[in-house]
Amino acid sequence: MGTKKLIILLLFVPFFSFGQISDLPNDVKGFWTYDSTLKDFNKEWTAQWIWLPENIESDIMLARHSFELLKKPTNSKFRISASSKYELYVNGIYVCQGPARSAPHHQSFDVLDLSSLLKKGKNIIAARVHFQRGTTSYHLEGRSGLLVQLESDDQTIISNQNWKVHLDKSWDNNSKSMNRFQLAVNDNINLNNKIEGFETIDFNDSHWENATPLKRSSGWPSATKSEKATTLTNPWTNLVPRDIPYLIEKEIKAVTLIEAKQIESIDIDNSSLDLSGFIDKNISKGFKNYLKNNSPLIIPPLTENKTWYLVFDFGEVINGHPKLIVEGQKNTEIHVLAAPYILDQTFTHNIVASNYHDKIILSGKKNNWQAMYFKPSRYLTLAIKGNTNPIKIHFAGTKQIKYPFESKGKISIPDAPWIEDLWNASKKTIDVCTTDAYTDNYRERRQYAQTGYYAALGNFFTFGDYALQRRYLIQIAQEQQANGLMPAYAPLTGDDYMVILDSNCLWIRSLFSYLLYSGDYKTVKELLPYAERLMKLLDSYTNELGMIDSPPFAYWLDHTLNDRTGANLNLNGHYLGALEDYSKILKWLNNDKKSYVYITKAKKLKSSLQLFWDKEKQLFADAYINGKRSDQFSEHANAMALVHNIASKEQTEAIANTLLEKDNHNYIFRENGITMVSPAMSYFLHEGLAANGYEKASMKLLHDRFKPMLKNDTNRTLWEEWWRDGTGRTGKFQKRTRSDAQTESVFPPALIAKYVFGLQATKPGMKEIVITKPNFNFKNIEGEFPTPHGLVSVNWEIKNKSILNIKVPKGIIAKIDIESLNNNKTIELNHKTLHINEIRDGLLELINGDYQINF
The missing domain is CATH 1.50.10.10 (Glycosyltransferase)
Known part of the structure; x- marks a missing residue:
């Protein structure tokens, strides 16, 4: 998958007055804003929250809706939210996941321009949605749900009873939480039951159920049969457009194998593994070709009553969804274990009071699996049980999710x-x-x-x-x-x-x-x-x-x-x-x-x-x-x-x-x-x-x-x-x-x-900063520091004749503490002698420009 580049600008297109924008893969645009009252983000909601029929109990829903567009859109506004997490697909192409964390009483929704993925004629929107049990909203219990609204030229597509839905039969509703502090869970997946290709246009959903629009579920008197489902309903009593950038998503292949061996079968959930650096020679031979993408990594059949352990090191902690593309013997178990660090050359996924343990059962076909929730992984371990035939690993790694920080200072x-x-x-x-x-x-x-x-x-x-x-x-x-x-x-x-x-x-x-x-x-x-x-x-x-x-x-x-x-x-x-x-x-x-x-x-x-x-x-x-x-x-x-x-x-x-x-x-x-x-x-x-x-x-x-x-x-x-x-x-x-x-x-x-560096902000928005000579003997120090107005640059050269070089962006007043220079000698500003009338209360004020002070 390609990485995303964050761009912040004023936007002027028919659907949006203004906002900020993240560039997503496949030319999709993701919009976010500080102003939750913007009409172009909030106006004319007609979509209904939907879920599986009441007689179907599942924490995961697969949903899809096909529709015809009269022409390829030049721009479109697509709004989506879910409790608790969605994975979005358009015409078979993965778009993104969301929404940003929020409480249902101020439910965050994402706004996308999908024009690059939509086409004239038949289109399909599909989503895989997981609900985190235990979600609350003030005094109300949380509910599972999906909300979608697409406006493309003169057409509007909304989530309602016309959507087709199905439970994800591969998912175990009893999947364990990672720890007691959060509602995110580990995967426990039987890929024999996975519904393949549900996100594609040609998938046959004729046997799927129609979605159930969600009506008010609390309060007295209860909702009547004639009462219609609405966009705002409990617990989603307020919708807030996304107000942070979209996360960067990037596939990272595990390329450093530090251990590969068979050990006696043990209780994996409570196990640890002593690392010795041993790599089975049969696996070592094929690993170089695997790295070059020339061939899959072949895992030989297991000796009876043993388990394969393969331990990879990413070299740094990555917040990512563990991911495998693998084909092997039907019903083979692969336990995917993660840890942010190891101690005393011992790997364990039971670390920092957490249990980072996903389990998948292979279908006998080529399986593509990615965990629902991310794990902090520097070390990724595959524990393989039950393969009496070779297993082919086409990809082992993680789908990183990352906030788009820009390193400025x-x-x-x-x-x-x-x-x-x-x-x-x-x-x-x-x-x-x-x-x-x-x-x-x-x-x-x-x-x-x-x-x-x-x-x-x-x-x-x-x-x-x-x-x-x-x-x-x-x-x-x-x-x-x-x-x-x-x-x-x-x-x-x-x-x-x-x-x-x-x-x-x-x-x-x-x-x-x-x-x-x-x-x-x-x-x-x-x-x-x-x-x-x-x-x-x-x-x-x-x-x-x-x-x-x-x-x-x-x-x-x-x-x-x-x-x-x-x-x-x-x-x-x-x-x-x-x-x-x-x-x-x-x-x-x-x-x-x-x-x-x-x-x-x-x-x-x-x-x-x-x-x-x-x-x-x-x-x-x-x-x-x-x-x-x-x-x-x-x-x-x-x-x-x-x-x-x-x-x-x-x-x-x-x-x-x-x-x-x-x-x-x-x-x-x-x-x-x-x-x-x-x-x-x-x-x-x-x-x-x-x-x-x-x-x-x-x-x-x-x-x-x-x-x-x-x-x-x-x-x-x-x-x-x-x-x-x-x-x-x-x-x-x-x-x-x-x-x-x-x-x-x-x-x-x-x-x-x-x-x-002697830098201190003194007025809101860093419109005023004070710079004081530091009480250190470092000969040369250089620094750049972000402000809302641009970078402030501060460079000190401390010697017999010292120099301060400073760059002040427009909109900031920099006040230099002249008394801190500890010098009765002449002070020069840009090679001109500084006069006493240029100094106020011991401070020299500088605005917008590059300056050199010799002292």
Whole structure:
């Protein structure tokens, strides 16, 4: 399959006023928009949601509809959605999958121009749809369904009772979920029962059932027989056009075989495989020709009571649907197992609390199979059972799905290549944890509020993508309760309304960072009522000192050991950040009066948090309980004291001395007894130190702690915890696998931009930036950073006569902190002496152009 190239432009064609567009294979266009009210996306819905007849129970439906077009269309508008996932075909050609994740109460639909695939005369639209059991929508249960509407010139085709539908007989409705956190399931497929060619024009569907249009299924009185099915019906009470780019889909062949051997048959579902590098000589001989596409890979017959194991290494983690084109003996079992990494030369698909195990049974013919849902796969294993005759593998690999990130930000620091390594590891981690949303890791794949906050710290400086941040803010707000409470993640999974109070605080902080970096006032104004309700709720949990005290809900704090009784400093640090950020948002929106209210609350809280200071320990305690300080201390609490300027100058010095002390630790506790942060909470630790003048020490500490993640024998992504094979969350090390890619850990680009390059955004949309000479001795550093207006380029040459080269795009004011140049000598701007009247409040303002400052 060809890859997709993302293009963003203003579009003017008869069916669309404007939108943004992704180029899909076969000249299909995929449209998406930030404006859900656009009439050309939403107007004149007449389609009905459809599914199998009520007497047929199946999680998968095959659907098709043939129709005649009077002429080949010059353009067409095709809208489609499904609960929970569709695979779309037009005239036998695969188009794409969708929709983007959403809750049914704000159901996302895709908009495509299929003109390149439609023709004069007979056409066929076909779809394979899977419903995820457990889907909910507010107080309603989810329903399986497909919605389609095509407008081509003067003709309209809609999903209704005229569509032909059939269950997918090859699918096992008891397919197991990958883990307890998500509703996606593994495949359990019997290809003997597969309906071949249902997507083609010539397929005979005369024996198929007519689709059942879906009427209202809840409420009293019940829907009557005469009641008609409508586009909006429960649980799909609102339709929202796609608001993120379409994913790139690409077939990737597995070309590196690292193990091929027969072993004694075991329980595959609970097995692991020790890797020795052994490759059966018969398989090795044919593998080179297989790689050249000259011939299939021949798998010899099995010895009795044995199982073939073939292990492939993609070289990096790929989010993809495992795929096989294979022919072999009827009823041969092939178990397709995946894993993002291996430990101690042992492969297991039971990893990161997940079970990545698809099972297919061959039909005896040439079978083409692709898993319904993607797996995070660096290692792909085929476990083959029951073949007494040779098997031919024509293709083994994966169908990658990938968010179309564009790498914009880049840095070069020859004196400290490890900083570039951290930068690139952050990018790689964001990339591998993202499909149609920022998700936390391989295991949960949930769009958490705190995940979006930390993702932004990496994304805004590397990819400069705004769609994902906007979408997560909106989708979590859509789940808000009337009292202001928000769930930790959205869309919700089942009836799990998980509440994590620090996630609520970080949603507010994300709203601030989104406005700062995107300048999208429209979306922020729309979300302001949600923010106001949430801030009022958080305020209701505070005591007379302005501190959140003994709240009724849990809070995360990265699950490390922390005293959570009474008023917790870490949680109140998040709340303080929310108060300050919300006050700034209101200030930017010209609501000075209300802004003052929140900054006043912030000042009161900041003052009250001094009660946590322990003079004897010279540290802030974790908690303040009924007028007494906790006897537990952590890096978390003291990081917050530094970040938010809670600590006085003397306290800051004492804290820094303790945090930077070179003592022994086990990544759970330090020798002095304080609890250590996990990788995710490390952001506040390093930001707090750097912001108080300890930039070099902060970066060194960051390097020392994160460097095991950057070793060549890893995926060079940033981990969930300090280990891949254990957790320290209870205060003791416990053996279990953890994700080696965690979005909460991708904050380094924000630190690098701010402290290594001296770049800081100060106005919404990055319309104003301040550049300060960094407190490092690197001789040459070069960087480019994305903004909504284009790339800002910052290059420092630090020597006796130093140089700053900066490129400022149109729409941005760059303010150079002249005082930070630490030089009483003459300063030149573009080889001309800089005069004092060109400097305002110690800042030199530059607009739109290339500049060289010699100092």
